Amino acid sequence: MKSENKLAGLGLLTAISASLCCITPVLALLAGTSGLASAFSWLDPLRPYLIGLTVLVLGFAWYQKLKPQKQMDCNCDTTEKTPFIQTKKFLGIVTVFAGLMLAFPTYAHILFPKTENKTVVTDQSKIQTAEFKITGMTCSGCEEHVNLEVNKLTGIIKTTVSYENGNAIIEFDQAQTNIQEIEKAIEKTGYSVTEKKEIK
Numbered sequence: 178m179k180s181e182n183k184l185a186g187l188g189l190l191t192a193i194s195a196s197l198c199c200i201t202p203v204l205a206l207l208a209g210t211s212g213l214a215s216a217f218s219w220l221d222p223l224r225p226y227l228i229g230l231t232v233l234v235l236g237f238a239w240y241q242k243l244k245p246q247k248q249m250d251c252n253c254d255t256t257e258k259t260p261f262i263q264t265k266k267f268l269g270i271v272t273v274f275a276g277l278m279l280a281f282p283t284y285a286h287i288l289f290p291k292t293e294n295k296t297v298v299t300d301q302s303k304i305q306t307a308e309f310k311i312t313g314m315t316c317s318g319c320e321e322h323v324n325l326e327v328n329k330l331t332g333i334i335k336t337t338v339s340y341e342n343g344n345a346i347i348e349f350d351q352a353q354t355n356i357q358e359i360e361k362a363i364e365k366t367g368y369s370v371t372e373k374k375e376i377k
Contacts, residue, residue, distance in 0.1 A: 189278075195279055304351070307374065314338075314368055323366055
């Protein structure tokens, strides 16, 4: 029974580790420490292996739990209640939670507040668009984190952030903000701007 508990714990740990790169931005947002968002982005290349390990470990835990137990011939009193931590119900809860952690990157973006651009542009000639190449983003949660920080600046008209392309295309009013301020806002999240250029 103890080995099943250890397997369940290991399965949970690997599931959390597999999505830690996407969980951290949400935790950073809740804690108000944006700079920690990219702290575990180095785990992203290991994600497929951690997912496989999670499935393997939890599958083995279920096998151990469901395989027929050897009956011992004795006159012992067997009315002792099984502790909750050793039940199928507990393993089921751990398995569901591990599944939610593995799927976290697919729904992380919904945990971020929606951003609205309230910039009023009076002079159309002051509108500029710039592209920022960003390293460290691994999921849609990372995109939302960058989006949220950039939209705190005044003068932002439109933001398009993509973790797949590793960039952010930002339209802004030069009279209210500039490329350096936008770069600072992006780097405040913990991700790094490697290149920036004006598009128009």
